[in-house]
Amino acid sequence: MTTINPIIETVDIKKIYGMGDVQVAALDGLSIRILPGEFVAIMGPSGSGKSTLMNILACLDHPSEGQYFLDDQDVSHLSRRELALIRNQKLGFVFQSYNLLPRMSALENVELPMMYQHHNNMTPEQRIERAQAALEEVGLSNRAHHLPKELSGGQQQRVAIARALINDPVLILADEPTGNLDSRSSIEIINLLNRLNERGRTIVMVTHEPDIAGYTKRVLHIRDGKLEKDHLNGHSRSKLDRGLIEQISNETLEGAA
Numbered sequence: 006m007t008t009i010n011p012i013i014e015t016v017d018i019k020k021i022y023g024m025g026d027v028q029v030a031a032l033d034g035l036s037i038r039i040l041p042g043e044f045v046a047i048m049g050p051s052g053s054g055k056s057t058l059m060n061i062l063a064c065l066d067h068p069s070e071g072q073y074f075l076d077d078q079d080v081s082h083l084s085r086r087e088l089a090l091i092r093n094q095k096l097g098f099v100f101q102s103y104n105l106l107p108r109m110s111a112l113e114n115v116e117l118p119m120m121y122q123h124h125n126n127m128t129p130e131q132r133i134e135r136a137q138a139a140l141e142e143v144g145l146s147n148r149a150h151h152l153p154k155e156l157s158g159g160q161q162q163r164v165a166i167a168r169a170l171i172n173d174p175v176l177i178l179a180d181e182p183t184g185n186l187d188s189r190s191s192i193e194i195i196n197l198l199n200r201l202n203e204r205g206r207t208i209v210m211v212t213h214e215p216d217i218a219g220y221t222k223r224v225l226h227i228r229d230g231k232l233e234k235d236h237l238n239g240h241s242r243s244k245l246d247r248g249l250i251e252q253i254s255n256e257t258l259e260g261a262a
Contacts, residue, residue, distance in 0.1 A: 010077055012176050012207050013039040013062060018071035018081075020057050020230075031057040032068070033230035039209060041175075044202040046218035047211045049227035058227065059211050063096060063178050064088040076175050093121055097169030101181035103161040105153040111164045112136050112149040118171050139167040143197060159190030166197060170206075177201070179210040183217055195220045 020032040031054045039045050049055040060066040061073055064080055065088070072081045080091055098104075105114045116136040119127065127135070140146050143163040153161050162182060169177050179198065183191035195217055202208050202222075210221065218224050219238060226234035 009040050011038045011074070012041050012043075012076055013037065013209070014074040015061075015068075016072040016074075018061065018068040018073060020054070020061065020066070021069040030230050032061075034071070035227070035230065035232055036071075037225060037232060037235075039207070041207050042202070042205055043223055044199065044208045044221045045210070046221040046224045047209065047227060048213065048215070048218055048224060049233075053227045054230040055211055055227045057230075059178065059180055059209075062209065063098065064091050093118065093172065095175045097172065097174035097177040099162070099165050099169050099177065099179040099182045101184040103153070103158075103165045103185075105161055105164060105168075107153055110150045110152060111140060111145060111156065111167075114153070114164055115139050115167045115171055118168060122172060136167075136171060139171050140164070142170065143167045157190070158186050159193050162186065162190070162194050163197065166194075166201075170201070175207065177206055177208045179208060181211055181213070183212070183214065191217065 015035055015037050017034045017036055018032055019030055019034055022029045022031060033054075035054070035058065047055050047058065057066070061068055062075075064075070064083075068081055072079055074080070075091065076095055078091075080088065083091065092098075105111075106117070109117070112133065113136075116132050119132045119135070137146060137149060140149050143166050145160060145163050145167065148156060148160060148164075153164070156164065162185075166182075177198075182198070183194050186194060191214075198208055198210070199220060208221075210218075212218050221238060223235070223237050225232060
């Protein structure tokens with residue numbers, strides 16, 4: 006069987022808050038593996054640990070114990086500066102509230118991450134051309150010079166997705182990307198994420214909406230800081246070998262038992 010190295014692998018990670026006798030384990034020995042090309046939803050009730058997990062996957066926080074491998078690199082104990090470089094080079098983010106700068110156009114918002122890449126030698130013209138291509142990829146090339154306030158919620162989220170793609174990340178992390186949208190816009194956004202996934206993008210999404218999670222290929226259910234359930238969605242169109250993903254799901258659950 007061909008070995009495929011995971012984009013994400015956590016090994017018995019714990020995140021403990023508090024000191025002394027007053028300690029709370031937001032994550033309690035959580036082990037998961039996510040392969041390149043997967044589209045995975047993370048679900049769980051309030052207080053389950055899914056937001057803490059997302060912060061660790063996003064290199065915004067360290068686990069108290071255990072290891073986190075991102076694209077074959079152990080990032081568990083890197084410095085804040087090193088984590089910032091990892092975020093800029095390897096991760097793309099999509100937020101519930103879009104996080105667009107209100108005085109910048111859609112094009113300028115998409116272009117912004119390239120300006121923080123110190124090794125980026127592109128000219129301003131090349132950056133603009135790349136940002137325009139990203140907006141075209143999400144169907145918003147005709148809104149390039151509009152401010153966020155001139156765009157609908159769904160359009161703003163598409164700008165945010167274009168911004169997440171601009172540095173060609175190995176992983177897109179989406180935190181409740183449809184949480185502020187109406188039903189029609191939510192379907193448009195989840196279909197866009199599906200199209201990006203079909204083109205090879207690896208996507209991990211936190212959502213509390215079962216119908217939105219149903220559009221992904223795989224769902225991880227977190228409860229009390231542990232992996233409660235890991236299953237494939239029936240309509241999965243993954244290009245990866247289905248048996249291989251099922252094997253990883255089973256191994257993950259066995260490790261959590």
